[in-house]
Amino acid sequence: MVLLSLAIGLGMGYVSALTSQVDVPTKHEMKTQLQDVNNSATLYFADGTKVENLQKDLEGKKLSLNEMSPYLKKAIVSTEDSDFYRHKGVLPKSIFRAVISDVTGIGAQTGGSTLTQQTVKMQLLSSETTWKRKAVEIFLAMRVDKYFTKDEILEDYLNAATFGANNKGQNTQGVQAAAKGLFGKNASDLNLAESAFIAGLPQSPSVYTPYTKVVSSNNTTQRGTFKDDMSLGMKRKDIVLYRMYRDKKITEQEYNDAKAFDLKSDFLKPAKASPKEIKYGYIYNLLTEQSRTILIKRLVKNDGIKYSAVKKDKNLYEKYYTQADTELHNKNYKIHSTIDKNLYVAMNQQAQQFKGNLGTVHSDDATDPNTGKAIKVSEPVQNGSVLLDNKSGQVLAFVGGVNFKKSQLNHAFDTQRSPGSSIKPLITFAPAIENGLIGSQSMLADFKAKFGSYSPTDYGETIQNRFVSARETLEESYNIPSVNLYNYIMQHGVSSKKYMSKMGINLTDKEYRQLGITLGGTATGVTVLQQASAFSTFANKGVHVDPYVVTDIQDPSGKTLYKHKGSKKRVFTKQTSYIIKNMLHGVVTKGTASALSYESNFSTKNLFGKTGTSNDYRDNWFIGSTDGMTLASWIGYDNFYGNNYNLESNSTDINQELWANMANSLYAEDKSVFNVNKSFSKPAGVRSYKVDKETGTYTGSIGYNGISTKVNQHTAKSLYYNGSPSNMSYDGFAIGGKAKNYKLFWDNYFGKDNGYMVVKQLGENTKSANELANENGSGRTTGFSNSTNSNESSEVVTNSASSTAGTNRNTTNSTTSNGTSETGTGSGSGAGAGSGTGSETGTSSESNNSASTGDTISSNTETTETPSISE
Numbered sequence: 001m002v003l004l005s006l007a008i009g010l011g012m013g014y015v016s017a018l019t020s021q022v023d024v025p026t027k028h029e030m031k032t033q034l035q036d037v038n039n040s041a042t043l044y045f046a047d048g049t050k051v052e053n054l055q056k057d058l059e060g061k062k063l064s065l066n067e068m069s070p071y072l073k074k075a076i077v078s079t080e081d082s083d084f085y086r087h088k089g090v091l092p093k094s095i096f097r098a099v100i101s102d103v104t105g106i107g108a109q110t111g112g113s114t115l116t117q118q119t120v121k122m123q124l125l126s127s128e129t130t131w132k133r134k135a136v137e138i139f140l141a142m143r144v145d146k147y148f149t150k151d152e153i154l155e156d157y158l159n160a161a162t163f164g165a166n167n168k169g170q171n172t173q174g175v176q177a178a179a180k181g182l183f184g185k186n187a188s189d190l191n192l193a194e195s196a197f198i199a200g201l202p203q204s205p206s207v208y209t210p211y212t213k214v215v216s217s218n219n220t221t222q223r224g225t226f227k228d229d230m231s232l233g234m235k236r237k238d239i240v241l242y243r244m245y246r247d248k249k250i251t252e253q254e255y256n257d258a259k260a261f262d263l264k265s266d267f268l269k270p271a272k273a274s275p276k277e278i279k280y281g282y283i284y285n286l287l288t289e290q291s292r293t294i295l296i297k298r299l300v301k302n303d304g305i306k307y308s309a310v311k312k313d314k315n316l317y318e319k320y321y322t323q324a325d326t327e328l329h330n331k332n333y334k335i336h337s338t339i340d341k342n343l344y345v346a347m348n349q350q351a352q353q354f355k356g357n358l359g360t361v362h363s364d365d366a367t368d369p370n371t372g373k374a375i376k377v378s379e380p381v382q383n384g385s386v387l388l389d390n391k392s393g394q395v396l397a398f399v400g401g402v403n404f405k406k407s408q409l410n411h412a413f414d415t416q417r418s419p420g421s422s423i424k425p426l427i428t429f430a431p432a433i434e435n436g437l438i439g440s441q442s443m444l445a446d447f448k449a450k451f452g453s454y455s456p457t458d459y460g461e462t463i464q465n466r467f468v469s470a471r472e473t474l475e476e477s478y479n480i481p482s483v484n485l486y487n488y489i490m491q492h493g494v495s496s497k498k499y500m501s502k503m504g505i506n507l508t509d510k511e512y513r514q515l516g517i518t519l520g521g522t523a524t525g526v527t528v529l530q531q532a533s534a535f536s537t538f539a540n541k542g543v544h545v546d547p548y549v550v551t552d553i554q555d556p557s558g559k560t561l562y563k564h565k566g567s568k569k570r571v572f573t574k575q576t577s578y579i580i581k582n583m584l585h586g587v588v589t590k591g592t593a594s595a596l597s598y599e600s601n602f603s604t605k606n607l608f609g610k611t612g613t614s615n616d617y618r619d620n621w622f623i624g625s626t627d628g629m630t631l632a633s634w635i636g637y638d639n640f641y642g643n644n645y646n647l648e649s650n651s652t653d654i655n656q657e658l659w660a661n662m663a664n665s666l667y668a669e670d671k672s673v674f675n676v677n678k679s680f681s682k683p684a685g686v687r688s689y690k691v692d693k694e695t696g697t698y699t700g701s702i703g704y705n706g707i708s709t710k711v712n713q714h715t716a717k718s719l720y721y722n723g724s725p726s727n728m729s730y731d732g733f734a735i736g737g738k739a740k741n742y743k744l745f746w747d748n749y750f751g752k753d754n755g756y757m758v759v760k761q762l763g764e765n766t767k768s769a770n771e772l773a774n775e776n777g778s779g780r781t782t783g784f785s786n787s788t789n790s791n792e793s794s795e796v797v798t799n800s801a802s803s804t805a806g807t808n809r810n811t812t813n814s815t816t817s818n819g820t821s822e823t824g825t826g827s828g829s830g831a832g833a834g835s836g837t838g839s840e841t842g843t844s845s846e847s848n849n850s851a852s853t854g855d856t857i858s859s860n861t862e863t864t865e866t867p868s869i870s871e
Helices: 002-018 027-035 070-081 092-104 116-124 131-147 150-160 177-182 190-202 231-246 252-260 281-302 305-312 313-332 341-357 419-433 470-476 480-491 496-503 509-513 515-519 528-539 574-591 651-669 737-751 768-775
Strands: 042-044 050-053 162-164 171-173 211-215 222-226 334-337 362-367 375-380 383-387 396-397 443-446 466-469 544-545 549-554 560-563 568-571 608-613 619-625 629-636 687-692 701-704 707-711 715-720 835-839
Touching: 027 116, 027 131, 027 150, 050 231, 050 281, 070 116, 070 150, 070 231, 092 162, 116 150, 116 313, 150 177, 162 177, 162 313, 162 383, 162 560, 162 701, 171 470, 177 190, 177 707, 190 252, 211 466, 222 281, 231 252, 231 701, 252 383, 281 305, 281 334, 281 396, 281 549, 281 560, 305 313, 341 383, 341 396, 341 651, 375 768, 383 528, 383 651, 396 528, 419 480, 419 496, 419 528, 419 574, 419 608, 419 619, 443 470, 443 480, 466 470, 466 701, 466 737, 470 480, 470 574, 528 574, 528 608, 528 619, 528 629, 544 835, 568 715, 574 608, 574 715, 608 651, 629 651, 687 701
Parallel strands: 042 334
Antiparallel strands: 042 050, 162 171, 211 222, 334 549, 362 375, 383 396, 383 629, 443 466, 544 568, 549 560, 608 619, 619 629, 687 715, 701 707, 701 835
């Protein structure tokens, strides 16, 4: 006994030491906090303007103990704290355990909290499990026990505790809400079996409640439904009854009768919940969801568990989900976001004004998947857009959808769709440039091609029937050349996965093996946020910054519980990023997004972007970037009820006009966000070569019909990072080119009218070139990706004939000084022989000094490895 007393004394001294710096609330402050059952977090815009208080499913109603069933009070005490009326707020063993655990670092998850401690934890503290917080909990519990009667503490507990989902799938707080939501009666009218069931819920509300929440596919309606298995809740009820019988709170007869009571038939039938009005609905849902996830990860970390393991365990995840959600809805947390109110309003106003132009609103009969009843549904064209600050990764504004009341699905953050051709520069062209496989003017074959059973075509099932440059392929969004290039980089061991994963896009190995991936043929798709974030890598000179929305979370005392820490990764070199930006600028000036040149109210001289359309016009994308921002826009139908609605054939024009309207409004609101006057200065290490425009090689001579002929009529500049152009040759200069393609090219080059460059129409589509141009809206017969969502395309096909493909691949990137020239020579005769000379200039307006850019490349030697970044 003496030793125990000594241990407790030492424990109290230790607790006092840990809590010496704690601001102790007054009795009045404690009373106010303990009795406030309507606490909740507050959400804020970036400037501190309030978005909304988190709304509870059911506002707590405070009852006195006299308004509660006597069975309920006895049940709670017996099951949660049988010594409640005998201890002083804490049990001696809790103090001793706190000391041992803090000293040894073992057992931070130990239970045994008294009802007083649980009340303090719910109303005065966070749910973290550090022992300093536990010491504060013990200290405050003893103070609460000193200030208030046992019945006052019990009353506060029963009014504040959470009891899981009710028959409408709503979370309940307080015994009155639980009694009404489970049994349709007041807490004062609960019988013994009902009281025991409710008393058993707080230990794990989501596990023991008989209901689960069901949300409609468009997130607009919520209802409850019975769980298939209620056995855990029933067993828990029986445990409570046994403890009441053990504590002599009920007789044996009462115990047996309550166990035999048919509780399942006593539960309310599932019903639909009434929606609540929220002004900034998409922001509200987004910040709630992301804050909850942050708190879950924090709780999991404090408990020494890996978040990945929790995600795999449904019951464990539900436990932490409920715990985090309870904190959000019962604590006066302050959650600050990156969302700029003015930009958000401006962007969404434009989306609302333009929604009538997005396409047909379809109405149809459907079957509600939750109820099985016939319903009328309306399917509008949806929009998801994201405005991202390139340097910080902050989401400044977004459009979640065209009508929050009809669809609460966040199309900017949660909808995963095929990216179409917008993925080409990310997954194919940038890796090819990074690894020295192509320059901007390298030639790619756009002839009829077959890879196993896979036969890609360009827009409208056409084939250009010629060689096209890498630059033009991106500008006009040709498909066949892109597939040829993806097949080529895979043959050369280049892993697109390495780059994509660093940019936050995670696809499967199987998807990467499918050639259709370069046209957006993914199994699950990507989100608008992922696309915007990935494209911002190019604006950031090859560095990817993780996007984020929640900046910090503070508790009622002002203590910061969470603060965002930025994460940066070097993905591409700044040289590769510059070349890609240079090529994608052509998309805006003369390619598939050239309409933006006159639709934009700001200078587009430093704007670059990419269009994308998935198979049958199911999705349309445009992602545009300046030095300061990236704005991504997607449009398409949800097709929630098994419909197969597609966009109009001029959806690219529609989406670009929407993008321009949003961009113009955003620019008018805050010009500094765009930084349109910041040019993309060429870094040292980017080499510009004078090449033959038709072959992408050095100019030179070839043997044609036994005669050596000089080929230098038309030249162009080709930008390289690693590698350089190859010498002029009869064949092998184009990736994917075949012998018959080269013969067709040279015969045409030397005057034969043989159909080279005449666009071929395949399949059932027999539209004329003019009709295709009218659909495109830009006077061209190209510009759309005819990709597939199924990703059922051929895997990589070996083609040794195209191993050189017009590029001399360097394994070392040796930075050259201004004015350096490089000459290549060769000789030969007959078909396939040639010679060439060329020059290279390394003029640069940007120093290679890392101090000026903030991103230091660790090594200039590179083949397929990505250099690291020093932050």
